[in-house]
Amino acid sequence: MATGEEEGVTVNEMVLRIDGRDVRAPAGATILEAAKLNGILIPTLCHLDGLCEAGVCRVCLVEVKGEVVPACVRPAAAGMEVETKTERVKELRRTVVELLFAERNHICAVCVSNGHCELQDLANEVEMHSVRVPYVYPRLPLDATHPRFLIDHNRCVLCGRCVRVCAEVEGAHTWGTGERGVRARMITDLAVDWGKAESCTGCGKCVQVCPTGAIVLKGKAAAEMEKDPGLVAELVERRGLA
């Protein structure tokens, strides 16, 4: 390393190499944080500023000396060599996104989130031309029992943002994951209808953070649902929850 990046590095900092460039990051940073601080963007989906990392979507995969790791949960380390743009990780990310599309029913043309959807944007970012794995076309329900919100499981990517915002920021713990594997489904309270979930305060934070058209406000027509997931980082900062 001869870029001078190591000059003046304090005990609270480290120098690592990302995409062939020496970069500085605070001790304890994840690869994702270290990259972001240095202007290197890695695509993400389940990550949301202000919430704990879940590491469940596998969209942020990078290579560390040939090993494929999720950048959002792998701590960066001094001297680490990270590659974020190899053909291998690009192909893996694209496949991960294709799997997300194949396992539920995403029909963007008639979706309330069309044009304002993180999954839709992500598909463009990873250059998904077609879904090369067979579509599952599962029959899934929609729960519209809550007076103001609804969840359409056809569009859920199981990112768990709703679970985390509800527990970590609202403190209500209404959302959870029921079942496992391909049968996994987001549930409210002990798998009762959302309208009957007594712990729900009706704050609507899950609506704002859900990256797709899964949790939405009622009464929206196609392409009308716009969200503000950035509100979480703001709340966390103002409430001193970080």
Added chain:
Amino acid sequence: MPKVKLATVWFSGCSGCHMSLLDLDEALVDLAGRIELWNSPLTDLKDFPEAGVDVTLVEGAVANEQQREHAHRVREKSRIVIALGDCAVTGNVPGMRNGIPTDRLVERLYGKARTSNGAIPCGEVPALLARVSPLHEEIRVDLYLHGCPPPAALIGKAILALLEGLSPVLVGQDLKFG
């Protein structure tokens, strides 16, 4: 320069993709001088010329037996196959029936409909496939044009690149579904 032979096919879609093609407006005049349009809903020719065509644009998902058969004929007779629009690329709205048994579907749509006197069409209309598929689950596809419908400018960009003998470079918003 020999004209490029083009065909277009309409499977299970709403014809919106063909409308979008027509939305190329004055660019169509330029195109008309450089292409030869063969079988297409726009010419009403039903089948490919014996020697095949250079490019076939396919609108719609594959939803019945006749379409499945014709999809294979498309592949056999075209040098380049383009999936035109979300129905051909993903199954889109026609795919929403997947998971519902076809007999229940037909019974609900015709058997209980007041307009059909309970008569279920058979014989003259092809049988539904149990599962609607995007085109590439049936045949090899060379290029995907996303959108419901794909914007005219995107169709134009792809066709013009192919006329120049280049492979169209589709990135960013070119790949947006919906």
